[in-house]
Amino acid sequence: MVNWFIQLQGEFLTFVENQNQLRNLFFIFLLLSYICVSQNPYHFTIDKTSGLPSNSVYDIFQDSKGFMWFATGKGLTKYDGNYFKTFTADFQTSKSGSCIAEDDFGRIWYANFDGFLYYVEKGIIKALPQKTSLGYYRFGIIKNELFLIQPNAVFVYDLKTLTIKYKHKISDKQISFCYATSEKFYALGDFLYEFGSENVIIKHDLPNNFYKNIVTPIMNKLGRKLIINSKSSAVFYSFENGLFSKSKLTNSADFIQNTAIIDNAIWVCTPNGIYKKDLVSNQHKSYFSYQNISYAFKDKNSNYWVSTLNKGVLFIKDFSNNFIDLQPKPISLVLTKNEIYIGSEKDLIYKLNIDNLKTEIIHQSKSNHAISQIFVDTISNNIFFNSFKFNILNKYNKIINNYSIAIKDIKKVDEKYFSFAASGLLGIFYVDENLKSSWDFIFEKNKNEAFSGFNQSLLLTNTNGKSTEYNPTNNTIYYATNNGLIAITNDGKSKEIKHQNQTVFLIKIQKYKDKIIGLSTSEKLYSINSNNEISEFNLPDFIAKEKFSRFFIRNQFCYLFTEKSIYEFDFESQKTQKILSISNDIEVTDVVLKNNQLFFATSKGIVIKNRNEIDNFPKPSLIINEIQINGKRIELNQVTALNPDQNDVEINFSTLAFVPNESYPVSYKINNSDWKTLDFSDKNLKLSSLSPVKYNIQLAINDNNSKIDLQTIQFTIKKPFWLHPFFIIGFVAIFMGFIYWIYNLQIRKIEKRNLLQ
Secondary structure (H helix, E strand, O other): OHHHHHHHHHHHHHHHHHHOOOOHHHHHHHHHOEEOOOOOOOOEEEOHHHOOOOOOEEEEEEOOOOOEEEEEOOEEEEEOOOOEEEEOOOOOOOOOEEEEEEOOOOOEEEEEOOOOEEEEEOOEEEEOOOOOOOOOOOOEEEOOEEEEEEOOEEEEEEOOOOEEEEEEEOOOOOOOEEEEOOOOEEEEOOOEEEEOOOOOEEEEOOOOOHHHHOOOEEEEEEOOEEEEEEOOOOEEEEEEOOEEEEEEOOOOOOOOOEEEEEOOEEEEEEOOEEEEEEOOOOOEEEEOOOOOEEEEEEOOOOOEEEEEOOOOEEEEOOOOOOEEEOOOOEEEEEEOOOEEEEEEOOOOEEEEEOOOOOEEEEEOOOOOOOOOEEEEOOOOOOEEEEOOOEEEEOOOOOEEEEEOOOEEEEEEOOOOEEEEEEEEEEEEEEOOOOOOOOOHHHHHHHOOOOOOOOOEEEEEEEEEEEEEEEEOOOOEEEEEEOOEEEEEEOOOOEEEEEEOOEEOOEEEEEEEOOEEEEEEOOOOEEEEOOOOOEEEOOOOHHHHOOOOOEEEEEOOEEEEEOOOEEEEEEOOOOOEEEEEEOOOOOOEEEEEEEOOEEEEEEOOEEEEEEHHHHHHOOOOEEEEEEEEEOOEEEOHHHOOEEOOOOOOEEEEEEEEOOOOOOOOOEEEEEOOOOOEEOOOOOOEEEEOOOOOOEEEEEEEEEEOOEEEEEEEEEEEEOOOHHHOHHHHHHHHHHHHHHHHHHHHHHHHHHHHHHHHO
């Protein structure tokens, strides 16, 4: 859509310039230049690049512990927010499948598309004893029974023994669909069959012309109602208390792949996105029209997961209007009173109205260069931006000047001057020569009439500028260059600012109050006070060792960008918190803050986040998966008393993150020892050659500076029999008795020898 508007805008401007007429059409153009806010929410993509075994995903499920499960084209996969584990075996007839469920024994089940059932138990995939298959149908788990359609019958398995408990004969020529709730199993054939857990069967007559309206049915549940959709029509039936009621979807798709009931709405999954019909308000919305959707799921933490048949899984925190889809992608942001100006790829500038979130294109060219730097002078209303040239755009959105100079950064010094850092040139320039400034002297002193430019005075030459900043406290302009950090005052004096007598190489500098904050080429932060003293920026321990790719100071906050996260540091409270996770499929390049709303420039568009909701994300969970003693798995409730030779203990755990790409290290302590922290990627605690004592092992997740979700494992390694007191006392007694016997023996020998003499 954006490209269409760009083309239209260009054609229209050419027309007006050439024809110089039809002024009224200009207002039509202004209306057309507004881009509608996309209905697609901000989302993460979880696909093969993230570790998913296949981009074809057919079903989504969350187990009782909180793990996510995906039925993929390469098998059943378990996901903890960071790592995938796929369960397959050679005895499977095929790996692709659907209908994931969990029984009361903690086993995870699914059916492959050949109609055979498999389950994961204690980390191993196994097959249900099943001689034949009718093809793929959904099965049902109700209490301790498993319901499965088979030729001419419904088999009921005892889940404890996995043996057939009942066989309910069905004489229907064909079963079109099966579905299970927590209480009932339904089979749809010539009748609607309803099976309960107590071997009770109820047969319901279908409405007249049912299969004319429902050619290929899909069944789901809304409250106590059973919803029966058609894959190829808009008609659907609801069934409750033995009665059918006919309804119709509006704007339904030509073909429906699946349905889900979420938030009192039918979510219709199609090859062209999701169609959502609210059954209460009767409103409808569409999402992801470019995606081939197979299923939609809402987890226990109100996160949404959408599976696709070719692009993996989409993770959506919420479907509220928190995302503006912009292409070309936004790169740089600058905030004014009520607007955000957005510099993007392909030399295009948007203006975003903060109140209504509508975007307007105010500049475009035929260049493919990205706008890496954008600045708005609130006095003159001029916009300065850098793409393949340095440009000045006036308040009428016209280029009034452009210069062939690669400017990397500009900052406001006072009402008259700006400082600039460019390749080979650093200095100041004015926007109104009639104003007076304390920097007039140095400007006139360094002005070079022979150099054609933009009202600038060169303070440094033959050096590459990377960034610049002005500190009004000491009336000093700072330049980050390839030769170090240079400070220049308005009396013309300049000097290099060093850290511990070493040249410091910074790539970006910004000010907060009387300090300059700088990011070095080694991705560390430094602070420069008004006395030009440099020190390392003091950060909390949990991010002190992070590498920062960029940072931005907005109001009293410093936003720190790492490879996987963005943190917010509050200069006033000195508190730090994570505000956004970054997945592999997205790049974040800038952020501004307005009315407690954060606006992020990302490779997908503008992401909007409310600062008040930062703490609303659920905390991660620590899950103990299994314990191995001497290489053999032992149930957790059996790890209480171990034999002396059972002294090699391995604890396997998962840090269950409810947002993809969230990583948390785990710490542990043994008895009264100090806490030790494992590596992010280490999910096993190995303890070898433990001594025979009582052990209290604690594990906890490190979240910022606190330890959360403490898990405790207690066991005792028995002492060997020779260390028990009774054995020691008995041994000592026997030994003393032996010594006494030897002693008496020797005495008798001596006495006998004396008698012989």
